[in-house]
Amino acid sequence: MKTLIFIYVFLMGCVFGSFVNVLIFRLPHKKKLFWDRSACMSCHHPLAFWEMIPVVSYLILKGKCHHCHESISVQYPLTELFSGILALTIYVRFGLTMHTFCFFIFSEMLLALSIMDMRWMAVADRLLIVSAVFALIDSVFDPLPFWIRIQGMIMIPLLLYLINCIKTAFGEGDLYLLMIGGYLLGVPKNLIAFVISLFSASIYALFLLAVKKRKLNSYIPFVPFLSIGFFIAFII
C-alpha cells in the first residue's frame, strides 16, 4: 500500500512538472496558461493526449515530434522527472500536511524560476506572486512564529540591497525570492539556505572560470542556487 502511495505521489509530481513546463514556455511569451491546447514548438501541430503523458511520451516519441520529426527539448522530461522526485522527497520527509503542500508549490515555482533564470537570466513576476501567496498561506498552518518569519524575510535581502547600492551584484528577482523564502523558512534556516546558495554558486563560478566559459566580472544565474539552498534548508 505504501509503495502504491509513493508511486502515486511521484506520478502527481511528474504531472505538476508538466505544468511547470507550460509556465516556463508560455509566461515569457504572454500566452494563455489554461485554454490554449499544447502544440509542437516547431510545426505548431496540436498535441494528442498520448503525446502529452509526462516522461513516457518523450520516450515513446524518441525525443522527436510525431508530425515534423523535429527534436523535442530534453528539458521537458527532465523537468517532469525532477518534479516527481521533489514531490516524493517532500512527502517521504513530512507526510501529507498543508505545510508540505505549500512548500511543494513553492518548490515547483523555484523549479520554474530556476529554469527561466538559466535560459533567459530573468524571472516571471507572476511566479514570484504565486510563491508569496503560498508562503502567506503556509504561515496560517505552520506554527513558526510570525517574528521569526519577519526576521527571515528582512535580514538577508536588506544586506544584499545595501551591497547593491554600492555595486549591483544581485538581481531584483533574487532579492524578492530571498524575501519570500526567508518568510517561509524563518531564521536561522534562511541563513543556512543563503550560505548553501553562495557556496554552490561559487563552486559553479570557479568551474566556469577554470574551463574559461566566463570572465571574472560576468554574471551567473543565481536563482537555481537559491533554490538548492531553500530546498536543502527545508528538508534537513
Ligand SMILES: [Zn+2]
Ligand atoms: Zn512538430
